[in-house]
Amino acid sequence: MRASVPITVDGLKTACSQCNLVELCLPFGMSDRELSRLDELVGARRKVKRQHNLYRAGDPFEAIYAIRAGSFKTDVLLEDGREQVTGFQMTGEILGLDGISTESHSCNAVALEDSEVCVIAYDKLEQMSHEIEGLQLQFHKVMSREIVRDHGVMMLLGSMRAEERLAAFLLNMSQRFTARGFSASEFNLRMTREEIGSYLGLKLETVSRAFSRFQEDGLISVQQKHVQLLDPAGLKRLIQHQHGAR
Amino acid sequence: MRASVPITVDGLKTACSQCNLVELCLPFGMSDRELSRLDELVGARRKVKRQHNLYRAGDPFEAIYAIRAGSFKTDVLLEDGREQVTGFQMTGEILGLDGISTESHSCNAVALEDSEVCVIAYDKLEQMSHEIEGLQLQFHKVMSREIVRDHGVMMLLGSMRAEERLAAFLLNMSQRFTARGFSASEFNLRMTREEIGSYLGLKLETVSRAFSRFQEDGLISVQQKHVQLLDPAGLKRLIQHQHGAR
DNA sequence: CACACCCGTTGACCCAAGTCAACCAACATA
DNA sequence: TATGTTGGTTGACTTGGGTCAACGGGTGTG
Structure with a gap:
């Protein structure tokens, strides 16, 4: 257990249109025109040191995160201290979707190594999804994939x-x-x-x-x-x- | 294991604005104006008899379903026949979200009793989400809630x-x-x-x-x-x- | 209304995985 | 380069839940 992370934002805007992770990340399947508009959506990057939290259960939900470099685990804790790791995430994968439902995060996201994420403000995403056809669809697919993945884990754990x-x-x-x-x-x-x-x-x-x-x-x-x-x-x-x- | 369901659509359009399940269902939190527009979205109802499938793993994905009456289970099967029930669903809950990611369903949905669902064509939902502010948000919350719920089940199963x-x-x-x-x-x-x-x-x-x-x-x-x-x-x-x- | 079958309960026994403990290897820190 | 600390391996033993089997009660179907 380490101290809470000092938020490290560097001013650099990240261009999705120039990122080599498009194939794996939120922009997958979007047209070039759409892609260029996406660059407005993605705000600053944020660095997270090994063992530090990107967010914690209970934190207010403001953004989702695309992993640009490194990797994370997500976990939930029971009152008595028992931990359940709910997933391991790699580059291009999206973190923070759990926060949408209650507008606060329901799990912890911890960097497994020094990592970097792209911060995607959720209200901007909502707004831009109204305008960009492909973004909405792709976002829904990302969420749906998470659900399917979770079912696979239940299969593992249960059977x-x-x-x-x-x-x-x-x-x-x-x-x-x-x-x-x-x-x-x-x-x-x-x-x-x-x-x-x-x-x-x-x-x-x-x-x-x-x-x-x-x-x-x-x-x-x-x-x-x-x-x-x-x-x-x-x-x-x-x-x-x-x-x-x- | 029973035979595949004969699709039973009755012509009756279902009005969300008059349904007593709004509090629990997709329309939750939407304004009256938005709600009335939602009535266009929800197509026919479909009855599913006890032990019959609403959909099966592999079926092409076309719609999501809101449970109007009755209850369901969803499960995934392994090649060797092992079954893992991934959830039990009650009235007002949404079925079929697993299908969005690959455009085909990844699990089976089986009625636990004679039941009825509202069929929500996915392409219409996508389109209408662009127009109706509250619908998009609410739909995202429904998906997110499913993810959070699944994490809870992992906690159960794992710890x-x-x-x-x-x-x-x-x-x-x-x-x-x-x-x-x-x-x-x-x-x-x-x-x-x-x-x-x-x-x-x-x-x-x-x-x-x-x-x-x-x-x-x-x-x-x-x-x-x-x-x-x-x-x-x-x-x-x-x-x-x-x-x-x- | 009868009958079959499915569902649930309970007991005896067994084994996969948990627990406890010792020890070693890597790696971070001084 | 020493040294403490964390992470990984292995062994001996225990146990929670699985397996197998018998039985009884409900209920949906013909």
């Missing part, structure tokens, strides 16, 4: 065994690294075993053991946060026909 | 013990019945123990045992689907300070 959960997690990470132009088979995780465990509804020891098991079975090679997928098909098979599962 | 999950479930049901003008302490569940179990990531036997345990402890009184909450505060306490939890 899979420990090793299946970790396999699904690794394949998901691989797929998202690939979409960002990184290797599908080799990457560095940014989160701890405990954070993975919280996300997957497992204790950190169980996560660690599953990693070791996968290594023994020649499915992956792990060394701390560095992971190499040696047999992605094997991992997929593990999810599909593991029987006797709950 | 709570069996009895805590059931207690949280019962309190949630109670709260939603209350919002609909029904008793907070006495209601009939529409779903089976197996469906509750799937939703909570438990086996039906465990759900049944937890019900019995609660009854022994004087927290509730159960008889089949009929539930009476005798000590809601006790149920709340159970969630908050149950220690030794995972």
